[in-house]
Amino acid sequence: MQRRTNVRLPPEVNRILYIRNLPYKITAEEMYDIFGKYGAIRQIRVGNTPDTRGTAFVVYEDIFDAKNACDHLSGFNVCNRYLVVLYYQSNKAFKKVDVEKKKEELDKVKTKFGLNSDERK
Incomplete structure (x- = not known):
């Protein structure tokens, strides 16, 4: 070869x-x-x-x-x-974890300010 x-x-x-x-x-x-x-x-x-x-x-x-x-x-x-x-690509392999973490942070902020996506309907 x-x-x-x-x-x-x-x-x-x-x-x-x-x-x-x-x-x-x-x-x-x-x-x-x-x-x-x-x-x-x-x-x-x-x-x-x-x-x-x-x-x-x-x-x-x-x-x-x-x-x-x-x-x-x-x-x-x-x-x-x-x-x-x-x-x-190792840098992309853990993106899902980051997305989950961001979603949790967003949910905490929504709860803190009394914003709930279900209330908009």
């Missing part, structure tokens, strides 16, 4: 892929079959809670293998579901 030198990748490209829209019953072995064709995989984590079902993380050994897999498997049909393959 030839090494690529002096190739500039976009900043969002990394070795960790985040996959959505997976069939709920997919196994780690099936994930290795699909994603292993594009290079050596360090780890696969398939979501197993109600919030994470249908998602997975795939960590490649090499960033170019991850890019190749992302380019080729986005939209790939698995059991009549089209995969959504994204690069994992």
Whole structure:
């Protein structure tokens, strides 16, 4: 396998892929079959809670293998579901927590000032 030198990748490209829209019953072995064709995989984590079902993380050994897999498997049909393959971005992974926290703060302010969204109706 030839090494690529002096190739500039976009900043969002990394070795960790985040996959959505997976069939709920997919196994780690099936994930290795699909994603292993594009290079050596360090780890696969398939979501197993109600919030994470249908998602997975795939960590490649090499960033170019991850890019190749992302380019080729986005939209790939698995059991009549089209995969959504994204690069994992740690700064976006915790946005949901921030949104929940902001909602709690907003609710506290509404309560403090006697504002209730149900009263507008």
